[in-house]
Amino acid sequence: MPELPEVETIRTSLLPLIKDLEIIKTEVFHEDVLINKDQRPLQGWIISDLRRRGKYLLIDIVSSDNPEAEALLMVHFRMTGKLLFRTELVSPTKHTHVRFHLHGDQDAWLDYEDVRRFGRIWLLPAGGENENPGVAGLGPEPLSEAWTLEDFQNKIKKSKAPIKSVLLNQTAVAGIGNIYCDEALFRAKILPDRKADSLSEKEIRQLHEAVRYVIKEGIGHHGTTFSDYVDGLGRQGHFQQQLQVYRRSGEKCKICGCDICKDKVAGRGTHYCPKCQI
């Protein structure tokens, strides 16, 4: 389930492989997945850069005949989406929804595969991510200086929802999903169902630090793989080995030794240590 560290790993794995390649043909096997409201052609574009915003991957493209004509392919992987780079043509499976045929020194293919088909790809004008409601509503990047403790404090103090909901809803801070949410709350020693406005300044400071820490560590370990997530070359992540609570219910807490619990909070499976977190 690609969250910020997974999307960042996809970005860094794909960038050196597809930058400057030309999209010479696009095949769409499932219409719902690719959103192209202007019905613009999906060939004749050169990939100029890969960026990321929250859990969105932004593929900047320029026209091959007019370098001033720019556009954007924006990808959200949701649960099971994958973007796979291949230098050999393979038969599309029932989960292959969009295929970009690329050309540089040699032919290559970039396949969007998605078992549950929740993910989407948008073809937008250059800079069009900011008009997309999903991206426009995103809070600051957790590793940027724009995400200040003061900003986080203000958002948290205004909400009576469980702190887990605040972390997941993308407006206080962008890119946190269920895994890194549970891990950050464990590290900050805060129970996931605590009302946000009940957190002390010290706890908010701990949580701010914990979010940055788990996101950084997640990126450092190339993301977390349980079943689906792989990078642009099909490689798994390693952060699952570092997890303290996520999917460890019934196992022992690595800090205090008591059993990790699992409940439903904010409609999500939620893992926590009942002794370390208060």
Next chain:
DNA sequence: CGAGGTACCTGACAGC
């Protein structure tokens, strides 16, 4: 408007 619930999807798995 904030908060909570549900639809979207398919595969894995438990239980009978």
Next chain:
DNA sequence: TGCTGTCAGGTACCTC
């Protein structure tokens, strides 16, 4: 064996 039910979860959308 094969069926049914439940769970997984990011986001849009709906309702209160």
